[in-house]
Amino acid sequence: MARSNTLSQIHTQIMWNRLIAVVEEQAQTLIRTAFSPIVRECGDLSAGVFDLRGRMLAQAVTGTPGHVNSMAESVRHFLRHFPVETMEEGDIYITNDPWMGTGHLNDFVLTTPCFHHGKLVALLSCTSHLMDIGGIGFGPDGTDVFMEGLYIPMLKLAERGQMNQTLLAMIRANTRLPVDTEGDVYSLAACNDVGCKRLSEMMDEFRLDSLDDLAEHIIHHSREAVLAEIARLPKGSWTHRMRIDGFDQPIDLHATVTVSEKSIHVAYDGTSPASSKGINVPIAYTTAYTCFGLGCVVAAQIPNNAGSLEPLTVSAPPGTILNAPYPLPVSSRHITGQMLPDMVFGCLRQVVPERVPAEGTSCLYNMTFRGPSADKPDSKYGFAVTITSNGGTGARPAKDGLSATAYPSGVRGTPVEIAESVTPLLFWRKELRADSAGAGHTRGGLGQIIEIESADGLPVELLAAFDRIDHPPRGREGGGDGASGTVGLASGLVMKGKGSQMVPPGERLIIQTPGGAGIGDPNTRPRDQVAADLRDGLVSAEAAARLYGATAAAAE
Structure with missing residues (x-):
């Protein structure tokens, strides 16, 4: 039997x-x-x-x-x-x-x-x-x-x-x-x-x-596996706060994670009210990224389905930016919503610090362009495209953060060759941004420098939707903050992080994506790792001396 x-x-x-x-x-x-x-x-x-x-x-x-x-x-x-x-x-x-x-x-x-x-x-x-x-x-x-x-x-x-x-x-x-x-x-x-x-x-x-019997097996075993992981966690409530740029004023995100015997609940009471602009988040998207953050820490090896999600619950007061009611604008909801795993990690690092990373860029640095094309002179919008990119992720307790990686979204970066083949845009640079990683025993991932120009001499409209410019990713336990993002023109004009703006003909748009934050005292970072970063051009000699107390020769 x-x-x-x-x-x-x-x-x-x-x-x-x-x-x-x-x-x-x-x-x-x-x-x-x-x-x-x-x-x-x-x-x-x-x-x-x-x-x-x-x-x-x-x-x-x-x-x-x-x-x-x-x-x-x-x-x-x-x-x-x-x-x-x-x-x-x-x-x-x-x-x-x-x-x-x-x-x-x-x-x-x-x-x-x-x-x-x-x-x-x-x-x-x-x-x-x-x-x-x-x-x-x-x-x-x-x-x-x-x-x-x-x-x-x-x-x-x-x-x-x-x-x-x-x-x-x-x-x-x-x-x-x-x-x-x-x-x-x-x-x-x-x-x-x-x-x-x-x-x-x-x-x-x-x-x-x-599929009824198979469905019950999947739901039951997934739910029980998550409950077994929850049972291993300390019980109680922990809070975390984070400030992000917002549209015309900063947004404060507040979270309380409560771990009980049979569930984990995340409440966003105290979070800022909804915005008048399209950075609001419907509750379903808030729930989606919050549960993903919980899953990464609590149930990383358990398949995602209705059973594994059932013990994880989320609430946000109606009218706040994380539970925006109809018909508020929500087009760029990812700017706010993709910060929520960092909110979960901020709470859970007080419980299981060995499992959670420092803050990262988090929100996608999507570059949305549109404008006329020389081969479509009668069309106001000869092209419209969104080119995905990102900055660095936060340092992990035992490993450095990932560079130019879209976490938590998982979206890959648009290849330059593809972007240039479907638009009149020319990419002059797309490279890792030296010294953008937050220093630490484990450092953050690096951001990118991206330089773009219209190849046909026509103006291009940038629909900017970026964050972590005024409030970069924060380090923990002595680790440094990641570098802030920047948006501007090669001529020196600083552009807004959010909102539609024109890139004039002949100008080059320069976007620098943020770096991830670090964990731990930078002076305890192994010398061979500092040397490797110097050798690979990820950190300059000046930054190595200032942040890690190491000269190039000593690091070698």
Whole structure:
């Protein structure tokens, strides 16, 4: 009997792993077919499979936490609007509602009911970032969500296999990039179609006519694994505060993490009120990145699904910047929301300091440009593009931070070759920023220096949405702060960190992304590591002497 039970457990685990492989192929389909460079080159997407109760069973390894964890809420909203008993084979549902989707209008969420031999067995869902959906564009200047672009409520994109041509026409008419935008909608639909096909093949292979038993196994074991990790933590409450730049005034983030026997709750009471500009965060996105931060510390080895997320809860007072009500502007919600893992780490470093890093750049340094093109003289917007980049992550207790790495988002940087091939932009420099890392026993990661010019002599509009300029990442336990970010022109003009601004013809835009903060006394950093940083040009001789008390010769 024990042998039979063991074999059954192994068999179930194999099916679980196969389910993860199914949704990974789903995500790779999206990458390979997407029109937007931010998806096909950088992986700004999510994909997952859900049971008929709307519980996430598996997510693709490829994808961002903000998309995956907030998409899980979207599926529940779809089920409210389209009950399972009304679903038919060939139906596809769509929305970009920030409060029922992934936090801003540029992310489209598609959910497709999956039928196996004529029986509804699951829901496949995916999300990706679309480059342009009209309005003022992908920047924080709006004063309400209606300024920020096309708003799609919960609708049917397809009914019994027939695409909604009226809706597609509306989408095409409300974007500066109609071909790319419509292409990305079809890419999302294809992504779910492949997921459905592979899921049905898996069920045939394992002779399943339902996912119910597998779903219960996944949810139960994931939840129990997280509860076991929570049981090992000290019980109590810990608080942390952090100030970030905001739009026209600083934003204060306050968090309290409470660890009890069966859960971890994060409350953001005391956080600043909502902004008049588009840096506000809907609660689903707040929850997504908060739970990701908790998961990194508490449940790093446990697959992400409804079971592993269940013991992790989040609250923020309505009307604060982390629980912004409709219809406030939310286009650049990532600027604020991606700081939340640092808030969680600030609380948990008082409990398990050996598990958490110092503060990093955290929020993506997305460079959104648009403007005319010499080969499209009659078009006001010859191009519109978002080029992803980032600064350094915070130092880890036993390792240095990562340089030019998008943590916590996980989005890859846009290759220069791709950016230059789809825009009239010329990159003169894109290199690591020496001396930007916060010093410490373990240092932070380095930021970047990026120098860009319009290649065709026409003005370019920058939709700036950057942070950590006035309030850089903070070191801990004697470690140094990371370097602040900067935005300006080569001629010396300092530009704002947020808001639409013009780069005149012939000028070069220079962006310096922040460095991550350090941990521990810099004087205790091993000499061979200081020498290696000097040799590699990551720290100058002057900074090495000033921060580490080391000359180049002594370090060698």
